């Protein structure tokens with residue numbers, strides 16, 4: 001039997017802009033997907049997906065998941081028609097839009113197959129296979145989710161636009177801080193939203209270039225703010241990042257409601273995290289008291305809230 005895991009993640013800065021080669025800041029969460037691989041008598045392969053889920057998520061993603069599994073098998077040179085096996089998925093990461101659930105499962109499966117078939121793959125190779133798996137979910141992923149799923153910790157990530165391996169480095173974080181994520185409960189299609197943003201870039205190149213320029217300055221300041229634990233500044237920069245995301249049309253009524261609740265209950269900043277148009281909102285709430293106040297207000301309004309701490313080390317605490 002082979003096993004492997006992949007971390008969930010939260011994008012703190014730079015979703016969408018990362019697609020165009022700009023740096024993003026991502027943190028892995030304590031929650032993860034765990035995969036187990038067992039050989040069977042066949043025929044072919046079976047999937048037992050026991051992950052917790054946001055209602056309807058697994059059904060909605062089933063076709064993409066099948067394409068993703070084919071990509072993973074072919075990238076790893078394993079053929080279930082010749083060597084039948086069963087994959088089981090579990091762990092404490094809830095499968096939902098915006099949590100990096102697809103990447104966490106791709107990486108967990110790649111690790112479990114690597115373990116079972118004694119392939120001896122390096123972390124970099126596992127990451128490359130995770131990326132191939134992610135392509136099954138959305139055509140041209142930036143690779144940020146699978147990189148966070150493999151390495152954990154807080155990373156500054158940049159995609160290589162020439163198609164080479166990504167550039168990433170740990171963000172030197174000294175002091176742990178709390179966040180809250182609010183779940184709109186809406187599953188958005190990353191492929192569609194990324195496509196809509198691409199259209200804005202094609203149709204209004206100057207407008208889009210201006211947004212990217214503002215973002216580039218912002219993310220440099222955000223890296224400094226995280227490294228120096230400048231929480232007020234970090235919150236302000238999250239709000240600025242949110243404004244840029246609004247301008248490219250990826251907010252939604254539910255996301256704005258969650259952002260408003262976070263602000264009204266003392267969050268230092270809040271923004272969309274991940275694809276947008278649904279999925280999740282992240283709020284900066286340093287200190288357990290502030291975190292609890294915002295999380296309870298979100299729950300009182302009828303949404304799900306996730307409490308997490310971002311800190312040094314590969315695993316932040318909590319999440320989903």
Ligand code: PMV
Nearest residue numbers: 015016098100141142274275
């Ligand atoms: O919705 P998520 O958590 O899978 O994040 C998507 C992030 C995007 O920047 C919109 C796309 C990408 O491939 O990076």
